[in-house]
Amino acid sequence: MxxxxxxxxxxxxxxxxxxxxxxxxxxxxxxxxxxxxxxxxxxxxxxxxxPNATRILRDWGLLDEVLAAGVSPRRMVFKDALDGAVLTHLAFDDAFAQRYRAPxxxxxxxxxxxxxxxxxxxxxxxxxxxxxxxxxxxxxxxxxxxxxxxxxxxxxxxxxxxxxxxxxxxxxxDVPICSGYVAYRGAFPVARLDRRLGRDELNDITVYIGPGCHLVHYPLRRGEIFNTVAVFASPAYRRGEQEWGGPEELDDAFADACADVKEGLGSLWRDRRWPMYDRxxxxxxxxxxxxxxxxxxxxxxxxxx
Ligand SMILES: Cc1cc2nc3c(=O)[nH]c(=O)nc-3n(C[C@H](O)[C@H](O)[C@H](O)COP(=O)(O)OP(=O)(O)OC[C@H]3O[C@@H](n4cnc5c(N)ncnc54)[C@H](O)[C@@H]3O)c2cc1C
Structure with a gap:
């Protein structure tokens, strides 16, 4: 047919x-x-x-819907995953909007x-x-x-x-090439989290960077949902093991991280994970x-x- x-x-x-x-x-x-x-x-x-994506959404007349459904974060803040110290930040302010011509x-x-x-x-x-x-x-x-x-x-x-x-x-x-890194994600209603989020957590994208690992969190859906992503290099993958990237490796990867990062691990789904591939x-x-x-x-x- x-x-x-x-x-x-x-x-x-x-x-x-x-x-x-x-x-x-x-x-x-x-x-x-x-x-x-x-x-x-x-x-x-x-x-x-x-902005390379939001500029196109604006050209298509879809940006207002996207802004209404999402969050315009105040800043992206980079922190050291081990001691929590602020490394640098990028403000999504008027200067940013003027420079990139989109939010x-x-x-x-x-x-x-x-x-x-x-x-x-x-x-x-x-x-x-x-x-x-x-x-x-x-x-x-x-x-x-x-x-x-x-x-x-x-x-x-x-x-x-x-x-x-x-x-x-x-x-x-060609076939996808495994990086040996794995991502865990979690998105939960703010009201259902068993921790109280501060003003910065509810307004910023926060990126904690550590050795062989990073954790990112930011608010979604007008601030009603809190999203967390943790990524790490799997030692089991490096050893050539078939089973790798499990939740026990997740905890080990962030064992030396600061208290805020460890708390963030509690906001991840543990029954799903995303091994990372490249080509x-x-x-x-x-x-x-x-x-x-x-x-x-x-x-x-x-x-x-
Ligand atoms: C943890 C993680 C976080 C990320 N975060 C970001 C981010 O913040 N910002 C960003 O820009 N990118 C991000 N990315 C990358 C981004 O998710 C991808 O680049 C994007 O989703 C790719 O979109 P796509 O439509 O090309 O492919 P996909 O989203 O994979 O969609 C492919 C679609 O094709 C369908 N399909 C597959 N095979 C067939 C078939 N044979 N016939 C018909 N349909 C088929 C699938 O069901 C699916 O619906 C992230 C990726 C990961 C893993």
Missing amino acids: TNSDVDVVGGGGGIGGLANAYALATEGHSVRVLERAPEFAEVGAGLQLA YVVIHRSDLLTILVRACERAGVDLVPSCAVEGVSADGDGAVVHSAHGDHRAELVIAADGLHSTLRATLSD LPIPRWVHGRLALTGDAAHPMLQYLA
Whole structure:
């Protein structure tokens, strides 16, 4: 079966794929997004949006919604994870706004995804959940995307299917490279935390930097939610063990940290973790009618989030 033609088929409906779809639809193209998951959803943790992202959201007319759903932090404060001393800070003040011509925002990932889903719906994007992309082939002067539910013909195919991209295999046989670092996240309603947060914690992004580890926290959803991320290098991974990055290693990695950081470890989910992967650069992200974008093209190890 070949589904009706569209100008563009996007494989993957995460933040990158929906952003692509919205941009193309508002330029007048017919767009279909095929998403493997049963619904368009994101992990329930925070996301930092620097001015390079918020400037585009403003151009698209979506920044006001993003600001209303997120938090405009006062500062990003860097501290020593061991003794808690302030190392430096970046103020998100008028000078920052003038220099970068857009604000710094932190937002719950699912809030941003909801804004993008609604924007895509308004723009007429055909959003298709539960539809895993399996490959792409050339077809005359177009391309055909193959999925479990049939083929989709398009002029252009955009891969936004993330770090473990299926469509990237069309261009490259490289595989994700494990960094040996693992991230733990947690996002809890402020009212449910068993500790009282200070004014700085509720207004700043705080980044504690230590040897082989860092911990970041910031408020989300107008200050109703508190988001924490801890990242560390796993000794078990370095030793070549199959099981690595478990909660006991999390505690060990921050054993010498200051009291504030140790307290922050209590605001993490312990039943999920995110091993961090990278990829080597490849010579091109475009092949015929296929273009790679987002993590499918250039995943990045995170340091601040
Ligand atoms: C701990 C951590 C913190 C981070 N913090 C930040 C931050 O603060 N700010 C920032 O800018 N970046 C941050 N990043 C990076 C950021 O999350 C990613 O770069 C971004 O999510 C990539 O978006 P994407 O849409 O390209 O891929 P993804 O978000 O991975 O989306 C891919 C989508 O494709 C779908 N999919 C996969 N395979 C298929 C298939 N075969 N067919 C159809 N659909 C498929 C998936 O279900 C998913 O919906 C962080 C990353 C990590 C790990």
